[in-house]
Amino acid sequence: MTLKVSKLALLALVSFKMKLARCSVNPIEIVDQHFYDAVTHEPFFIKGVDYQPGGSSGLNGERDPLSDAEVCARDIVLFQRLGINTIRVYSISPDLDHDACMTMMAAAGIYLLLDVNSPMPDQHLNRYEPWTSYNHNYLRHIFKVIEEFGHYNNTLGFFAGNEVINDELSAKEAPAFVRAVVNDMKDYIRAKSPRSIPVGYSAADDLRYRIPLSQYLECSDEDRPNSSIDFYGVNSYQWCGQQTFQTSGYDQLVSAYKEYTKPVFFSEFGCNIISPRSFEEVEALYSEEMINTFSGGLVYEFTQEPNNYGLVKIDNDGNAHLLDDFVVLQSRYSAVESNEFQMIRQNAINPMAAAPLPSCQNEYENLETDATVPRNLAEDLIRGGVDQKRGSFTALHENDLISSYKIHDSHGQLVKGPSKVKIVNEIEVTPEGNSNGNHSEDLDSDSDGSHNDENKEKTKERNNAAPLPARPASVLWIVWVLFIFGRLCDL
């Protein structure tokens, strides 16, 4: 009897610890119209936020949303409080180092959806004259982003474009170029990345184009077999305040994408006409009515910017002030973790026969798709690769996981106690992984020199001025934790 009890207790303890920490961060893959954990094969639903502190002007040669480990620690702590599993970032610079932030995100169980474009010159398509921007410099930039982020297991997917088609003229000029970019990215990934990372598109909230464009980007083109997207992101601001599945028009969204052969999700949502936002649409999004068609979504957006969609206000000292929207969304996201919603998710996905990919038509409503796009422009870059440091997980010191910034709750009260990233995945840092980048000495040690030297000097200066806490000399803390959990991982 006592033996039984203690065995049970041991089992409970083990399963508790197993829940606490998994032994690696598993990639997410697509099967038919859903995302799955590639190792456990559990369905994966995106529960996230859009993340670009400072907006597009926050991006420059020295800083982007995933380059500053201290800022990442501050925000990942808040992502975990909010209960999310994914962020979307709109622009990064592949010349900066993202290893620390990506490792921390992986350890925290947070996946990344990344746009490969940026507002900088040569780093996006010109929507009205795409032929002027579809060139080697542009392709080199997007391949560099893939080369760097393709090596992190928690990169969930890449967006080839965001709202490129958003008016009559762009709908006339740009669609065929977007498909070409998708094709080039998929060919690059196939040739150079360690796994098949999905490539998708994020569509503007404009009904004239959203549905025809989804069909055009989905269809199979015998001539260019790799030019079809892997997933479709819908930016939707149609549920404002108190609505229902019907009054919001979500019912029509679901019927529009019911037969879609790829995963669809909200790449942006959260109408702010009525503020603070009540985020009632969250319950609908993860309900039985939507879960088979929509793979979740991302709320626009984490930080407060001039357009007033923020969940968190960051002050001039970098301290965080939670807004009412944060508190409401936190409770909505936590409500969809109830047993009832978990059951819905588990039962949602019927293994239905994979629908065949529709063939491309000659015409799509409101779009012109017959522009002549240069072929084989990417060929040399794909064969030779691009000169770019590959991202890899890095050893972190325990201090790296603690944010030194202050957090104030929505009443302005200081949140007491240390804010520390919770480890949910043990990230094993292999010696190869670490030496691969070899960047702890010099951020730019193996860059291709394509960015100017002045920038380089500045980056170095910044590194010297504010080094991360003595990382190379410190105990490999995560490896140490791995040792502690090692036996449990083996079970």
Ligand SMILES: *[C@@H]1O[C@H](CO)[C@@H](O)[C@H](O)[C@H]1NC(C)=O
């Ligand atoms: C990445 O995922 C693969 C499974 O596809 C796994 O074997 C590996 O350990 C993971 N790497 C890390 C660092 O978690």
Ligand SMILES: *[C@@H]1O[C@H](CO)[C@@H](O)[C@H](O)[C@H]1NC(C)=O
């Ligand atoms: C496209 O994908 C196929 C596999 O589906 C691959 O063999 C081929 O090399 C890719 N590229 C082109 C240009 O077809």
Ligand SMILES: *[C@@H]1O[C@H](CO)[C@@H](O)[C@H](O)[C@H]1NC(C)=O
């Ligand atoms: C890493 O860089 C340092 C100097 O920058 C160099 O001495 C060392 O050999 C490099 N290590 C590897 C494994 O490339």
